[in-house]
Amino acid sequence: MAKNKKVEIEGREITIISDRSDDFISLTDIAKHKNEEATGLVISHWLSTRFTVEFMGLWEQIHNPIFNVTEFSNIKNEAGANGFVLTSKQWISKTNAIGITSKAGRYGGGTFAHKDIAFEFASWISPSFKLYLIKEFQRLKDEENDRLKLEWNLQRTLAKVNYQIHTDAIKENLIPKELSVANHEHF
Structure with a gap:
């Protein structure tokens, strides 16, 4: 447009x-x-x-x-x-x-x-x-260009934050605690 x-x-x-x-x-x-x-x-x-x-x-x-x-x-x-x-x-x-x-x-x-x-x-x-x-x-x-760089940087930061939130949610809600403990013992 x-x-x-x-x-x-x-x-x-x-x-x-x-x-x-x-x-x-x-x-x-x-x-x-x-x-x-x-x-x-x-x-x-x-x-x-x-x-x-x-x-x-x-x-x-x-x-x-x-x-x-x-x-x-x-x-x-x-x-x-x-x-x-x-x-x-x-x-x-x-x-x-x-x-x-x-x-x-x-x-x-x-x-x-x-x-x-x-x-x-x-x-x-x-x-x-x-x-x-x-x-x-x-x-x-x-x-x-300055505005686009700022928008790109903001999008990048949001993606980083969202990634951390998603991985934490997966660790807390989807991976059983017993499996998580068992995996750590092998390493």
Whole structure:
């Protein structure tokens, strides 16, 4: 099940969805740093650049076995030309992309991208914004790791205590006292 977390960068709240080993960061939240009202346009302008299309295509080829390379080549040939516009939904539907998702809805909706892609987008918005995002993301991951270590240690301690309780109960209730005394005499 996906868990939402938030970090704050330069006064902006950025949503991060973690699901198993993948983290997806809200491009919509990042885009608000550039233009509060037109986040979709900001994302679309970024997606329409030749550099971004090449980066996204390479990322997908590395991570996505069902990536549509033929459609990617068509998009790459058009990228950067005057009038070329690419939305996240077009990218996803044409190429079977998995590195970026787009959901409709007022709460929980928006465009999210794998952390690798989101950091690249943040760099396009502002190099300082990208650096702060990386630092906050790393801080969040360090906190999660510390919590997991603590939980693991707690589970380990509980297992140890439970083992002692179980073995004591077995000694007291299941092993006949005569057998126990007889076994000790042989040793």
